[in-house]
Amino acid sequence: MCWGLDCxxxxxxxxxxxxxxxxxxxxxxxxxxxxxxxxxxxDFSVYVAIGNSYTAGCMDNALTLEGQLQCFPNxxxxxxxxxxxxxxxxxxxxxxxxxxxxxxxxxxSGKWVLxxxxxxxxxxxxxxxxxxxxxxxxxxxxxxxxxxxMGVPGAKSFNLYSQLFGKGGVTGNPYFFRMASDTGxxxxxxxxxxxxxxxxxxxxxxxxxxxxxVLWYALAGGQPNGNSFYEITPVxxxxxxxxxxxxxxxxxxxxxxxANIPDVADLPFFNTIPYNGLILTKSQADxxxxxxxxxxxxxxxxxxxxxxxxxxxxxxxxxEGELLLLTIKRDSLLCFAKGTPQRPIESTKVLDTAEVLxxxxxxxxxxxxxxxxxxxxxxxxxxxxxxxKSFTKGFVFNGANYTTAYLKGGAFSLDGIHPNGRGYxxxxxxxxxxxxxxxxxxxxxxxxxxxTGVMNP
Amino acid sequence: MKKVVFSCLFLFPLLxxxxxxxxxxxxxxxxxxxxxxxxxxxxxxVSYFNPAGLSALDSNYFNFGVSLLxxxxxxxxxxxxxxxxxxxxxxxxxxxGNYTFNEKIAFGLSINTPFVxxxxxxxxxxxxxxxxxxxxxxxxxxxxxxxxxxxxxSFGAGPIIVTGNAKWRRALNVLNQDGSDGQLEMxxxxxxxxxxxxxxxxxGKFSAGISYRSEVKLDLDNGEAVFSNIPSSLINNGTYVxxxxxxxxxTLPSVxxxxxxxxxxxxxxxxxxxxxxxxxxxxSLSFDFPxxxxxxxxxxxxxxxxxxxxxxxxYQYSEKLQLRGGIGYDQSPVQDGYLLPEMPDADxxxxxxxxxxxxxxxxxxxxxxxxQDLRERKEEKNRQYNINGTYKSYLYVLGLGLQYQx
Numbered sequence: 001m002c003w004g005l006d007c008x009x010x011x012x013x014x015x016x017x018x019x020x021x022x023x024x025x026x027x028x029x030x031x032x033x034x035x036x037x038x039x040x041x042x043d044f045s046v047y048v049a050i051g052n053s054y055t056a057g058c059m060d061n062a063l064t065l066e067g068q069l070q071c072f073p074n075x076x077x078x079x080x081x082x083x084x085x086x087x088x089x090x091x092x093x094x095x096x097x098x099x100x101x102x103x104x105x106x107x108x109s110g111k112w113v114l115x116x117x118x119x120x121x122x123x124x125x126x127x128x129x130x131x132x133x134x135x136x137x138x139x140x141x142x143x144x145x146x147x148x149x150m151g152v153p154g155a156k157s158f159n160l161y162s163q164l165f166g167k168g169g170v171t172g173n174p175y176f177f178r179m180a181s182d183t184g185x186x187x188x189x190x191x192x193x194x195x196x197x198x199x200x201x202x203x204x205x206x207x208x209x210x211x212x213x214v215l216w217y218a219l220a221g222g223q224p225n226g227n228s229f230y231e232i233t234p235v236x237x238x239x240x241x242x243x244x245x246x247x248x249x250x251x252x253x254x255x256x257x258x259a260n261i262p263d264v265a266d267l268p269f270f271n272t273i274p275y276n277g278l279i280l281t282k283s284q285a286d287x288x289x290x291x292x293x294x295x296x297x298x299x300x301x302x303x304x305x306x307x308x309x310x311x312x313x314x315x316x317x318x319x320e321g322e323l324l325l326l327t328i329k330r331d332s333l334l335c336f337a338k339g340t341p342q343r344p345i346e347s348t349k350v351l352d353t354a355e356v357l358x359x360x361x362x363x364x365x366x367x368x369x370x371x372x373x374x375x376x377x378x379x380x381x382x383x384x385x386x387x388x389k390s391f392t393k394g395f396v397f398n399g400a401n402y403t404t405a406y407l408k409g410g411a412f413s414l415d416g417i418h419p420n421g422r423g424y425x426x427x428x429x430x431x432x433x434x435x436x437x438x439x440x441x442x443x444x445x446x447x448x449x450x451x452t453g454v455m456n457p
Numbered sequence: 458m459k460k461v462v463f464s465c466l467f468l469f470p471l472l473x474x475x476x477x478x479x480x481x482x483x484x485x486x487x488x489x490x491x492x493x494x495x496x497x498x499x500x501x502x503v504s505y506f507n508p509a510g511l512s513a514l515d516s517n518y519f520n521f522g523v524s525l526l527x528x529x530x531x532x533x534x535x536x537x538x539x540x541x542x543x544x545x546x547x548x549x550x551x552x553x554g555n556y557t558f559n560e561k562i563a564f565g566l567s568i569n570t571p572f573v574x575x576x577x578x579x580x581x582x583x584x585x586x587x588x589x590x591x592x593x594x595x596x597x598x599x600x601x602x603x604x605x606x607x608x609x610x611s612f613g614a615g616p617i618i619v620t621g622n623a624k625w626r627r628a629l630n631v632l633n634q635d636g637s638d639g640q641l642e643m644x645x646x647x648x649x650x651x652x653x654x655x656x657x658x659x660x661g662k663f664s665a666g667i668s669y670r671s672e673v674k675l676d677l678d679n680g681e682a683v684f685s686n687i688p689s690s691l692i693n694n695g696t697y698v699x700x701x702x703x704x705x706x707x708t709l710p711s712v713x714x715x716x717x718x719x720x721x722x723x724x725x726x727x728x729x730x731x732x733x734x735x736x737x738x739x740x741s742l743s744f745d746f747p748x749x750x751x752x753x754x755x756x757x758x759x760x761x762x763x764x765x766x767x768x769x770x771x772y773q774y775s776e777k778l779q780l781r782g783g784i785g786y787d788q789s790p791v792q793d794g795y796l797l798p799e800m801p802d803a804d805x806x807x808x809x810x811x812x813x814x815x816x817x818x819x820x821x822x823x824x825x826x827x828x829q830d831l832r833e834r835k836e837e838k839n840r841q842y843n844i845n846g847t848y849k850s851y852l853y854v855l856g857l858g859l860q861y862q863x
Contacts, residue, residue: 028529028851028853029529029531029541029851030529030530030531030849030850030851031531031539031849032531032532032533032539032833032847032849033533033539034533034537034538034539082537113634114634114690116689116690116693124690124693124694125690125693125694126690126694395843396841396842396843397843398534398583398584398586398587398842398843398844399584399586399587399627399630399842399843399844400586400630401630410630444535444536444537445535445536446536447534447536447583449583449585449586449630450583452632452636453630453632453636454632455632455633455634455635455636456631456632456633456634456688456690456691457634457688457689457690
């Protein structure tokens with residue numbers, strides 16, 4: 001009757017006494033024992049995570065301590081501890097606003113938060129506020145390494161073995177500069193992500209890389225304008241990069257997980273503003289029609305936005321399947337007739353049908369490479385492209401609904417690209433499922449609702 | 458004497474009956490006999506258990522009792538870390554009286570609380586978006602008349618007037634900037650009507666009873682929902698309100714009981730009961746917000762009708778002391794896929810023991826101890842909330858009663 005308490009029920013004549021004692025004094029609570037966890041065929045003792053901002057744990061447009069502590073590799077590492085996992089060292093920033101970086105302007109800032117505001121239509125509304133950066137978070141801490149989390153925000157596949165990547169600033173990447181064991185101060189060549197990771201001699205790795213090989217292009221609205229940074233990585237280059245990375249990581253038969261790349265259209269950054277979000281009354285439609293060039297017409301209700309074609313000299317109405325970037329100012333759409341013939345949306349904020357197709361083709365090719373590499377090397381494979389597809393439809397965890405929808409979906413951070421704590425936990429649980437299935441481990445998932453979500457003002 | 462009373466309370470382990478949120482603590486004698494009394498007429502509580510038994514009572518009784526229910530549940534989610542339900546004390550109470558009008562006719566009155574639900578989890582527990590606290594309590598008032606057709610058979614029936622109230626509290630998955638959840642508390646009350654009827658027969662050393670209690674629908678028409686700790690931005694843009702009215706209804710199931718009693722010796726009687734509870738009327742729990750249809754919700758419950766078997770004995774230890782014991786098995790009406798922390802039900806084994814000690818001038822004191830062991834149960838694919846994990850529950854009941862015989 002009193003399992004779990006110090007009631008000695010072996011003493012026969014004491015059973016009744018103990019029963020009463022337990023009931024009235026100890027409250028004899030039911031106890032459930034946790035299962036024994038095992039790593040199966042995997043060895044989690046030295047886990048290294050390779051990847052981009054998802055691996056690093058970015059959220060709210062910055063690398064924050066909160067994000068690092070909730071990033072999927074750290075969640076995994078905590079679960080690995082239940083089955084032989086070891087310490088997981090991260091290049092942590094200080095608590096506070098974190099380190100955000102605009103690769104275009106090369107300006108840094110802190111994270112974004114939501115605040116109450118009065119909008120241009122004089123309504124109660126919310127807006128994003130950018131907090132200030134703590135410049136200490138930009139400083140080199142590579143001497144504190146090696147780090148188990150080698151996720152570098154913004155990293156493309158081939159960056160991971162580039163000896164310029166740790167130089168920081170325009171040449172390299174300020175996030176890898178922070179954590180690189182050698183920033184190339186003396187030799188002019190920095191250490192590499194892959195080299196620093198290999199120094200740990202990992203027994204298990206996750207590799208989730210490739211998103212930024214297309215994402216920079218998408219974030220530029222498909223208008224690289226001659227800047228190779230914004231070009232899509234050609235498939236042969238991507239394939240070669242993946243081969244290089246994997247052959248290094250799994251050189252000693254090291255086990256691990258390879259994840260593929262979600263469709264950009266499944267990220268709230270690209271699907272929050274609908275192509276036909278221009279809502280007009282009959283009279284608004286009529287007056288716009290009077291002023292519109294041929295081929296552009298409006299009616300009462302929802303209308304496709306008007307956008308500039310690349311070059312900016314011609315305009316057109318959007319078609320279904322084309323995507324708008326979340327960076328279009330809400331006030332412009334709400335009060336200042338943005339998206340009408342008079343104020344078309346810039347082509348750099350639009351992914352047109354051809355651009356979407358270019359992105360999808362690249363992702364498809366990358367994903368087929370990632371799958372075949374995982375298969376060839378006998379690694380666990382997480383199909384995150386399919387997972388994000390089902391994520392857009394949403395799922396339920398202990399009574400809480402989550403989708404990829406911006407703000408309301410509860411799983412993405414304010415930047416619309418990166419998950420929040422709960423989103424990372426959802427991703428980590430999928431990785432855990434895939435790892436368990438591949439290696440016969442029985443790691444438990446985590447409680448998604450224990451992580452941080454969308455914080456409303 | 459105190460010593461005797463105290464020790465008799467705990468002499469041997471007996472049991473009690475339940476099933477879903479029907480916790481049958483109605484009457485100390487029944488409670489101490491595992492809930493098994495349909496085939497017997499022991500005191501005024503027959504007006505609840507089998508109205509026909511009123512005519513078979515040997516004298517007039519007044520019975521009053523209160524039971525202290527202490528449910529204990531543990532939950533282990535797939536993410537680990539066993540969580541305990543908060544301590545809770547429920548106190549269903551009962552009052553019964555019978556009056557033998559003449560050889561043929563007897564009256565009875567029953568006031569009790571047959572359907573009680575109480576679960577309370579820590580406000581920040583892992584299932585907080587499903588339930589933090591649920592309470593349902595009902596008061597059944599049943600005036601009853603019994604008619605003795607002949608020496609062997611009697612019949613009884615009466616209306617049931619029910620008043621009930623319910624409260625549900627859970628966290629909302631809307632976070633403030635400090636990370637705290639929104640809160641929703643819903644309260645409602647309503648009344649309903651039903652009836653009960655029964656047949657009681659005595660055949661030598663055997664007695665038998667069949668009783669039926671109808672289902673009762675409680676309409677909660679003026680429910681009040683209070684939203685609290687909601688971020689101001691979501692109040693400002695109309696996503697949430699501070700308060701809203703809701704309508705809901707609860708259907709309490711019908712119960713058919715069949716009991717067979719046997720006088721084994723002058724001192725020993727036994728009874729075997731089978732109950733069939735029509736839980737399937739409880740298909741879903743819906744909340745309709747007439748002014749805010751965006752908050753409407755419906756949770757499928759899909760309860761199934763369930764059986765319970767109970768065996769009880771009563772032993773006349775001495776002129777002053779009756780001892781009772783019982784054992785029972787009660788099937789859970791909750792299907793896999795619909796198991797929720799607000800009713801972490803499972804098949805139950807019931808053990809109970811109790812006694813009646815005669816005081817002076819027709820007064821007696823009654824005491825019962827009952828224990829329910831709910832089988833460990835694992836929910837793997839919860840349909841609506843996807844709240845999966847293992848539940849294990851006990852229910853402790855301490856009952857105290859007072860009887861006056863006249």
